[in-house]
Amino acid sequence: MALSISSCSFILFTLFFSLIIQESCARKINNIMEVEKSHHEEEHNSHKDHHLHQNQNQIEPELNVFFVPNDLKLGKRMPIYFSKKDSSKSPKFLPKEESDKIPFAIEKLPLLLDFFAIPKDSPQAKAMKYTIDQCQFEPMEGETKFCAKSLESLFEFANSMFGSNSNFKFLTTKHVTESTVPLQNYTISKVNKITAPNAFGCHPMPYPFAVFYCHTQKGDANLYEIVVEGEDGGTVEAAAICHMDTSKWDADHVAFRVLNTRPGKSPVCHFFPSDNLVLVPNK
Numbered sequence: 001m002a003l004s005i006s007s008c009s010f011i012l013f014t015l016f017f018s019l020i021i022q023e024s025c026a027r028k029i030n031n032i033m034e035v036e037k038s039h040h041e042e043e044h045n046s047h048k049d050h051h052l053h054q055n056q057n058q059i060e061p062e063l064n065v066f067f068v069p070n071d072l073k074l075g076k077r078m079p080i081y082f083s084k085k086d087s088s089k090s091p092k093f094l095p096k097e098e099s100d101k102i103p104f105a106i107e108k109l110p111l112l113l114d115f116f117a118i119p120k121d122s123p124q125a126k127a128m129k130y131t132i133d134q135c136q137f138e139p140m141e142g143e144t145k146f147c148a149k150s151l152e153s154l155f156e157f158a159n160s161m162f163g164s165n166s167n168f169k170f171l172t173t174k175h176v177t178e179s180t181v182p183l184q185n186y187t188i189s190k191v192n193k194i195t196a197p198n199a200f201g202c203h204p205m206p207y208p209f210a211v212f213y214c215h216t217q218k219g220d221a222n223l224y225e226i227v228v229e230g231e232d233g234g235t236v237e238a239a240a241i242c243h244m245d246t247s248k249w250d251a252d253h254v255a256f257r258v259l260n261t262r263p264g265k266s267p268v269c270h271f272f273p274s275d276n277l278v279l280v281p282n283k
């Protein structure tokens, strides 16, 4: 089985991971940052959009996903980066019976690398270690987290959050019409606020099969379905969240650099990339 992570989705997911991690606490993310950095460098050396990077005041294009609640006004225009990913290249879910049989523990990493024919010390091996580490960390105060290694276990987690047999829906970011460029100015044309205390977000992790890191933080109940119209005519239905209390965040969190603020001074909102899932109870 091959590990298929395109370097672009890899960067985004590492970005979102550092986001999750830093949101929760200031845990050690040195390993993955190294991976991320080397990927960034590779990207930049070969990237046609290099000039965008320089025009955005040192903000990498992919970081144009942060905003503040005040921005959520009809007619507001802002640059947003919506990745275009080929979901056919993402790792697939295994059936629960299969994924349950595969060990998922840092002690078993050598065995896993062997099993998936992944060279030790490769970026994929580092990414697998990162994924297992993140999944094994204890949740922070007020956080509930879970790594789903199958769709069945994702649904089981939803049942445990929302009550068994409850209805829920997925919020995702969808391109309604094709955009030509990932970063462009978009105008907000619709904002729908969803207040759902138990809603949780799931982020894909790099692994040979689909693993989603799902988590929810107490007090972060402000979810949004936002419709934005791109300058090239592309319409995106975007899922977003506003974290109202950022006082416990790491001061080095990229969001503070992008929004030019600091922990506790301002809420931080962000759009979800299209491969993330937000699960919301359906009333």
Ligand SMILES: *[C@@H]1O[C@H](CO)[C@@H](O)[C@H](O)[C@H]1NC(C)=O
Pocket (backbone or CB within 6 Å): 079, 183, 184, 185
């Ligand atoms: C968005 O619009 C502003 C102001 O018109 C412009 O300076 C900026 O380059 C645009 N950004 C993108 C990504 O097109």
